[in-house]
Amino acid sequence: MECKNCHTVFEGNFCPNCGQRSTIDALTLNGLFESFVSQLFYFERHFVFTFKSLFKQPQILLEEFSHGQRKKYANPFQFFLFFLTIYLVLYAVLGDDLLKNLGVKMQVDGKTIDRSTQVLSIKENLDKYMNYLYFLRPISLAVGLKMLHFKRMNFAQALVMAFYVEGINLFIGSIMMFPSLHFEIGATQAILGTLVYAIVFSRISDSLWVGAIKGVVSGMISIAIFGGLIAGYFAIFIINKG
Numbered sequence: 001m002e003c004k005n006c007h008t009v010f011e012g013n014f015c016p017n018c019g020q021r022s023t024i025d026a027l028t029l030n031g032l033f034e035s036f037v038s039q040l041f042y043f044e045r046h047f048v049f050t051f052k053s054l055f056k057q058p059q060i061l062l063e064e065f066s067h068g069q070r071k072k073y074a075n076p077f078q079f080f081l082f083f084l085t086i087y088l089v090l091y092a093v094l095g096d097d098l099l100k101n102l103g104v105k106m107q108v109d110g111k112t113i114d115r116s117t118q119v120l121s122i123k124e125n126l127d128k129y130m131n132y133l134y135f136l137r138p139i140s141l142a143v144g145l146k147m148l149h150f151k152r153m154n155f156a157q158a159l160v161m162a163f164y165v166e167g168i169n170l171f172i173g174s175i176m177m178f179p180s181l182h183f184e185i186g187a188t189q190a191i192l193g194t195l196v197y198a199i200v201f202s203r204i205s206d207s208l209w210v211g212a213i214k215g216v217v218s219g220m221i222s223i224a225i226f227g228g229l230i231a232g233y234f235a236i237f238i239i240n241k242g
């Protein structure tokens with residue numbers, strides 16, 4: 001038979017060239033619905049399984065993924081992109097309200113200065129690049145992981161783990177937006193993020209404690225790189241505005 005997607009001639013259930021099923025029916029509403037439902041369930045099982053594996057046995061995930069069991073887990077970039085999408089959608093809806101609760105009123109010489117307009121204009125400017133800036137988080141985390149000589153990981157493996165872990169942290173960040181609309185949550189999100197680094201990377205090292213500490217320090221290096229870039233950007237923006 002001939003593949004309807006790429007026109008390769010083959011025998012079997014799946015095209016050896018592009019992977020499309022050989023039994024593709026005419027496009028019907030019923031068929032669309034069935035494929036939507038099955039994708040949804042597949043996606044859910046896949047993501048939930050990967051999410052759990054990252055906490056329960058990240059060392060096995062890393063080992064299996066490295067040795068070719070790629071289909072068993074969600075793709076790290078898709079995993080990250082999925083949670084980034086949720087995060088950015090929520091941020092687009094809630095972002096302005098979130099920033100209003102930040103300390104935008106500053107005390108200068110006993111006078112209170114409202115910086116909210118300035119903060120919002122910085123935010124607007126930053127939002128344009130936000131989608132790209134977020135990709136620096138997993139990349140800088142991978143740099144941090146390599147700097148600490150995680151023996152079990154080469155840089156590609158560090159990147160895979162970093163994309164997974166930053167996906168989890170985006171998920172936490174998304175959830176934390178809701179309480180922070182109403183309460184001063186302070187460092188809660190940072191503490192949770194640090195815990196994620198500690199839990200996941202404690203298993204990747206030979207010793208739990210060494211792994212946890214290395215994980216936390218890698219996270220700090222990553223935040224320092226990322227924060228430095230954002231701070232630099234803010235500084236340039238403020239200097240330009242006078």
Ligand SMILES: [Zn+2]
Nearest residue numbers: 003006015018
């Ligand atoms: Zn094909």
